[in-house]
Amino acid sequence: MSKKQKPNRPKARLPRGFVDREAGDIRAVEAMCAKIKQVYELYGFDPVETPLFEYTDALGKFLPDSDRPNEGVFSLTDDDDQWLSLRYDLTAPLARHVAQNINDIHMPYRTYRAGYVFRNEKPGPGRFRQFMQFDADTVGAPNVTADAEMCMMMADTMEALGINRGDYVVRVNNRKVLDGVMEAIGVEDVGQKLAVLRAIDKLDKFGPEGVALLLGEGRKDESGDFTKGAGLNAEQTNTVLDYVASGKIEGNEGTEELALIEALVRGAGYEDMQIRIDPSVVRGLEYYTGPVYECELLFDVTNEKGETVQFGSVAGGGRYDGLVERFTGQTVPATGFSIGVSRLMTALKNFGKLDTQSVPAPVVVCVMDRDADSLGRYQRMVQQLRSAGIRAELYQGNPKQFGKQLQYADRRGCAVAVIQGGDERAAGQVQLKDLIAGREAAKDIADRADWVEQRPAQVSVPEADLVAEVEKILAQYEG
RNA sequence: GCAGGCGUAGCUCAGUUGGUUAGAGCGCCGGAUUGUGGAUCCGGAGGUCGUUGGUUCGAACCCAUCCGCCUGUACCA
Numbered sequence: 075m076s077k078k079q080k081p082n083r084p085k086a087r088l089p090r091g092f093v094d095r096e097a098g099d100i101r102a103v104e105a106m107c108a109k110i111k112q113v114y115e116l117y118g119f120d121p122v123e124t125p126l127f128e129y130t131d132a133l134g135k136f137l138p139d140s141d142r143p144n145e146g147v148f149s150l151t152d153d154d155d156q157w158l159s160l161r162y163d164l165t166a167p168l169a170r171h172v173a174q175n176i177n178d179i180h181m182p183y184r185t186y187r188a189g190y191v192f193r194n195e196k197p198g199p200g201r202f203r204q205f206m207q208f209d210a211d212t213v214g215a216p217n218v219t220a221d222a223e224m225c226m227m228m229a230d231t232m233e234a235l236g237i238n239r240g241d242y243v244v245r246v247n248n249r250k251v252l253d254g255v256m257e258a259i260g261v262e263d264v265g266q267k268l269a270v271l272r273a274i275d276k277l278d279k280f281g282p283e284g285v286a287l288l289l290g291e292g293r294k295d296e297s298g299d300f301t302k303g304a305g306l307n308a309e310q311t312n313t314v315l316d317y318v319a320s321g322k323i324e325g326n327e328g329t330e331e332l333a334l335i336e337a338l339v340r341g342a343g344y345e346d347m348q349i350r351i352d353p354s355v356v357r358g359l360e361y362y363t364g365p366v367y368e369c370e371l372l373f374d375v376t377n378e379k380g381e382t383v384q385f386g387s388v389a390g391g392g393r394y395d396g397l398v399e400r401f402t403g404q405t406v407p408a409t410g411f412s413i414g415v416s417r418l419m420t421a422l423k424n425f426g427k428l429d430t431q432s433v434p435a436p437v438v439v440c441v442m443d444r445d446a447d448s449l450g451r452y453q454r455m456v457q458q459l460r461s462a463g464i465r466a467e468l469y470q471g472n473p474k475q476f477g478k479q480l481q482y483a484d485r486r487g488c489a490v491a492v493i494q495g496g497d498e499r500a501a502g503q504v505q506l507k508d509l510i511a512g513r514e515a516a517k518d519i520a521d522r523a524d525w526v527e528q529r530p531a532q533v534s535v536p537e538a539d540l541v542a543e544v545e546k547i548l549a550q551y552e553g
Numbered sequence: 554g555c556a557g558g559c560g561u562a563g564c565u566c567a568g569u570u571g572g573u574u575a576g577a578g579c580g581c582c583g584g585a586u587u588g589u590g591g592a593u594c595c596g597g598a599g600g601u602c603g604u605u606g607g608u609u610c611g612a613a614c615c616c617a618u619c620c621g622c623c624u625g626u627a628c629c630a
Contacts, residue, residue: 090621134630146630163630195629196554272628295626299556302627358630442588476588484590495588509590516591526589 091197092204102428103419106235107188107208110413113231114186114210117223122185124167126192130157132170134400148194160192164209164412165397172213172408173401181214181406188415200420211410213398218331221246221365221393221409222338228369228389228411229348235418236427237371240347246335246367247355249392250328255317258324259310268359269304270314275356277318278370278386285318286311321353331365357392366392367411375424385421389413434551436465437544438483441473442495455492455504455540462541464548484509490547492540493532504540507532508547 088094095103111121130149148160161167164187172179188208197203210227212220225244232242252274256267273288280288287293289311292303306314317323332351339349357366368390375385391411398406422428437459439452452468459466469479483491493505508531515530535543 146628166630193629199623293626295556297556297558297625299626301555361630440589474587477586477590480590482590491590493589497588505589507589512589513591520592522586522591522593525591526586529589530591532589 089203091202093202097433099419101433102423103206103415105432106415106419106422106428109234110188110208110231111186113227113234117184117210117227117230119184119186119210122168122171122187123189124161124164124171124187126160126190127158128161128167128170130159132401133159133161133166134397146194148192162193163191164189164207165211165394165410168209168211168213168410169394169397169408170401172406173398176398176402176406179213182220183213184211185213186210200417202416205417206415208413208415209410211408213408213410214406215409216395216407218335218365219338221331221367222335222342224391224409224411225335225349225367226339226342226344228367229344231389231413232369235422237422239345241373242369242371243347244349244367244369245352245355246332246349246365247352248328248332248365249362250326250364251323251332251353252328252356254323254326254328255314258317259306259313261306261310266304270306271356271359273304274314274318274354277354282315282318286315289314318353321351328364335365357390361394362392363395364393365409366390369413371421373425375421385417388418388421434465434489434548435483435487436467437490437492437548438479438486438488439466439468439492440476440479440483440494441469442476442493444473448499451494451499455494458541459544462545464541464544480507480509484513489551490544492544494537498534499537501534502537503534504537505532505534506540506543506547510551 130147133147147162149157150159152158168185168187172183186209188206190204191207192204194203210224212223225246228244229242232244233239252271256262256270259270261267261270270289273285276288277285280293284293288301288303289306290303290308291305293301295301323329336351355366355368357368368387370387371385389411391409393407393409395405395407397408398404419428439456439459441449441452443449449468456466456468469482471478471482473479480491489508489510491507491509493507494503498504507529510531512531515528516525519525519528519530533543
């Protein structure tokens with residue numbers, strides 16, 4: 075067949091912004107989620123799960139129109155022509171769930187859940203169109219005691235994940251305080267308000283000078299592209315910068331709430347290095363109604379390319395008193411936060427706080443003789459090992475070339491290969507090959523004949539002692 | 554979205570002013586070796602040179618286009 079006439083096969087490829095996950099990452103995420111869950115359960119939260127799809131209008135903000143039905147979210151029409159969307163966070167579906175079951179749910183409703191969410195937008199390094207969030211919310215709790223509790227739970231979660239005190243900080247602000255700032259500078263236009271809030275949010279990225287530019291005319295980035303500013307005058311800009319520097323704005327409700335949150339967390343024993351008031355925290359712009367909080371990692375991590383990366387915020391949330399009201403018309407105050415699981419996992423992995431190799435590779439029982447009796451014996455050995463709680467498998471590849479079996483075991487990182495040919499069987503023995511020790515011993519062997527002859531790190535043991543002898547070898551490599 | 558950079562084998566990259574059949578290292582597969590991983594030696598597979606169109610006698614190379622990746626920025630529920 076000529077090359078030009080190759081059948082037109084589909085290309086094996088992933089949609090942009092999506093990834094496959096492999097064993098190490100999956101186990102690491104599961105371990106992380108187990109720790110997070112433990113904290114939430116301890117705080118008295120219960121799980122709830124909602125589907126990946128919702129009716130688009132239930133998700134709220136992004137209603138598809140005929141021109142751009144998938145702007146921001148992935149949407150499609152059901153066979154009854156109703157718009158469905160993949161959820162883009164876990165909060166809107168929770169609000170829908172609560173509104174739908176409001177007569178059966180006992181408030182305050184304390185709940186957590188983890189799952190994938192989807193965003194139809196430009197992906198970047200560490201930023202995907204499908205990623206995992208882990209949320210906790212208290213619904214039907216009007217007081218800032220609930221917000222303070224969320225902050226404490228965030229801090230506890232970070233420490234449960236092995237992040238040391240001082241390597242993270244929960245920063246708290248209040249949307250009402252920011253509203254007070256708007257009032258003080260006389261900004262009423264919604265668009266301009268948002269521009270000012272976004273500028274404040276950039277404090278840790280660009281510093282006060284950068285924020286000043288964004289509050290005023292605008293700022294030019296490293297590529298020479300220009301970002302238009304909020305258009306404040308010098309006096310307004312200074313008022314905002316003063317606020318950001320001092321955190322003070324003449325007394326309003328928000329300031330009092332923040333003071334109360336601070337008193338609550340200090341009373342519970344949390345230090346300033348764990349939870350702290352920070353005037354530059356902004357979070358979701360048209361969403362939160364009161365306290366807002368986020369958790370930032372403070373350590374530098376080195377990525378695969380050897381570059382230093384600041385991870386910044388890995389969790390965030392706040393009070394959203396209006397979300398359930400969208401459905402029911404009655405105000406149901408709620409507060410909660412979301413952990414970016416995938417992102418946090420990447421940070422922990424690069425920081426060396428994540429063990430991605432916690433599961434040892436299995437013991438491989440090799441196939442020497444291929445008659446039914448022998449295969450049955452090999453399978454029995456595998457079962458004996460499994461019964462003793464040892465991961466074990468029969469070699470399932472083509473057994474004709476014995477060397478391939480050891481190569482397979484070696485490449486998988488197995489510690490032990492079990493070998494029994496006719497000679498061993500006649501003597502009631504099995505050979506146990508310690509592949510890890512063998513690799514060491516092989517360093518001094520240059521000649522293949524010697525290599526084969528010596529059979530490094532291989533012992534013959536009575537077949538009856540198989541499990542005990544394997545355990546002995548494995549014990550050396552534990553931990 | 555905007556600005557800039559970059560697309561050659563699975564990976565990292567060479568590839569002359571535009572000139573025959575596009576190369577290397579590593580990796581992969583096979584053999585030396587049907588009862589032993591590694592090392593060594595020998596052999597092999599693998600490319601629409603990101604796409605499509607244009608300029609040219611001739612394009613991996615020049616131009617346009619779209620797609621993808623990277624950096625910055627914007628948006629971020």
